[in-house]
């Protein structure tokens with residue numbers, strides 16, 4: 001019997017996956033087809049969602065992309081019933097496809113089951129070797145052995161800081177006190193990052209298993225998962241998965257028949273970026289305002305309710321079971337001198353293929369953008385990648401040969417962060433990007449530190465006046481000065497890194513700032529206040545479409561005669577530019 | 589038995605239903621304040637003043653401090669919300685892919701700014717930074733449903749669908 005799987009992660013659903021699923025179900029009932037219909041998570045090819053996989057009797061897999069309900073019907077008739085794959089829609093599997101290059105350079109550890117298993121089935125997770133690692137650990141290893149293995153693997157925390165996971169576990173293991181906690185940080189606040197969401201939705205048990213191993217190593221009986229409120233599907237998956245694990249005796253008292261107890265609770269965030277920071281997150285679980293505090297004491301000594309607490313990111317935990325089963329050497333064999341293993345990158349922005357790619361550390365930016373991401377959308381020019389979100393920076397295309405690891409990225413002034421990689425092309429204004437991030441940190445500043453609260457506000461005001469065409473000589477120096485003050489006078493990573501987007505764009509794109517300030521021009525033609533629209537008379541056919549679209553009635557002209565834009569009335573909304581089919585509206 | 593009795597009397601005193609059963613689950617648990625507020629908001633769509641007093645009794649935290657927590661987190665509302673909550677993403681990926689046009693369309697279609705509710709009480713518009721669906725940007729979320737690869741036209745169609753549903 002054939003099996004059909006439909007990707008119903010948040011990305012699949014938002015691309016219309018549920019309608020595709022329903023259409024397949026209808027077809028199965030209508031034509032009385034004997035198949036297994038299953039749900040799965042995301043295989044990383046978000047740009048091809050909705051995805052539908054057909055696995056035939058010989059166990060050959062065919063993944064179809066962009067499957068609308070209509071396409072699904074044809075696949076059901078031609079492939080599932082008549083046995084003839086619809087080759088032009090296949091994006092991965094038993095027939096070659098132009099999309100194969102998306103996977104070629106990938107090496108999947110964290111995403112090993114994503115888009116393959118049904119995340120609602122604990123049995124499917126176990127059938128792929130799931131929950132073997134924790135049983136091996138309970139039977140064969142002491143907690144110290146586990147810590148030694150994780151340390152030797154070279155695994156670094158994937159939440160942004162890149163701290164050695166084994167060393168962190170050791171601190172918490174050695175901390176004084178009987179009662180200890182572990183926390184999984186699923187706050188994923190960095191805009192542009194979605195690997196944690198996808199992992200939780202597509203393979204929740206891999207995270208639970210990682211937590212179990214960590215709890216055993218540290219000697220904690222209680223774990224928390226702090227998941228952000230914007231991820232309802234992930235929260236639901238986690239709740240269901242915890243329930244299933246409890247029912248099998250994998251969580252609760254005497255897990256897997258051992259003398260170890262471990263249970264997991266879920267805490268939903270309430271919408272505050274700063275709560276991704278570990279001390280703020282702990283305050284939030286305690287029911288308080290999520291304000292960071294000075295470290296030390298570190299959570300490993302004084303964390304949740306004053307007890308020793310180990311906190312790791314989702315992706316960090318998802319690596320753990322694999323390392324136990326495959327050995328630390330196998331993990332350390334991948335990557336660079338100081339950054340071992342793989343990293344999941346979330347590709348988005350102006351890249352042709354947006355999605356999730358897990359690659360060995362040390363791969364170059366160009367390899368990710370071109371070989372995996374398929375280059376820039378619509379044939380435009382690659383300008384920069386933004387890494388590390390609001391705490392990170394923009395790396396210019398000219399540095400595309402840079403090998404990605406913690407050290408190399410830090411050298412550029414950006415940071416690895418959680419692995420969000422937002423690609424920008426020639427139409428993206430770098431000053432606008434800097435302003436965008438500063439507005440973000442300004443909104444999200446908890447207000448505790450003066451420099452973070454007021455300093456970012458002053459910087460934002462300066463950037464606003466620059467993009468409005470009112471920039472002054474000396475503004476760049478002022479920005480730099482404020483940036484260093486903020487970096488040096490704030491408690492947590494939010495404030496300390498807030499100026500990074502400004503500093504990196506100043507470093508790599510100074511001419512864009514100067515064009516805004518001196519020439520009152522936006523080279524990317526993006527800042528509304530600095531753009532003017534005109535109509536090229538010889539290209540205008542006089543169709544009146546732009547005049548109808550103009551909300552300000554700024555376009556004059558009779559039918560079949562060239563139109564004109566009144567610069568006094570123009571509100572620079574760009575509607576005419578979007579509407580014109582003849583390329584007669586010019587933006588400069 | 590004892591608990592059910594208690595719930596009943598409290599219920600008549602405070603005029604609560606639904607969410608109070610949820611509340612008892614948390615009694616005596618450390619760090620219960622935020623889940624309680626979430627539970628109240630889920631039941632009422634916002635956090636009514638009387639619920640704050642009631643929660644204050646349960647957790648033994650003064651209501652002034654509870655207000656401090658409520659206003660810290662962007663999820664909590666002290667005013668009633670529209671029937672449908674539209675979260676429009678202005679995260680990095682969406683921003684780079686012209687979320688500004690989506691926000692403008694929503695604002696002009698609904699006749700409200702972000703953070704506001706339409707007069708007919710049908711929609712509340714909120715701006716958020718990343719819905720975790722960046723590869724399909726620009727993205728919006730209506731209630732718990734996410735919609736990606738949007739254009740101003742698709743937004744209009746979506747709004748019409750929700751208007752028809754009422």
Ligand SMILES: Cc1cc2nc3c(=O)[nH]c(=O)nc-3n(C[C@H](O)[C@H](O)[C@H](O)COP(=O)(O)O)c2cc1C
Pocket residue numbers: 156157158159160161162163165185186187188189190273274275276277278279311312313314316492493494
């Ligand atoms: C402002 C700020 C936001 C953060 N947001 C997150 C987040 O969303 N997810 C995360 O895992 N770590 C985040 N971190 C890092 C955490 O503080 C912490 O280092 C991490 O959860 C530790 O896990 P790891 O060692 O596995 O990386 C943030 C840090 C700062 C300063």
Ligand code: FES
Pocket residue numbers: 191192193677678679680681682683717718719720721722723725726727
């Ligand atoms: S930036 Fe909009 S969904 Fe992530």
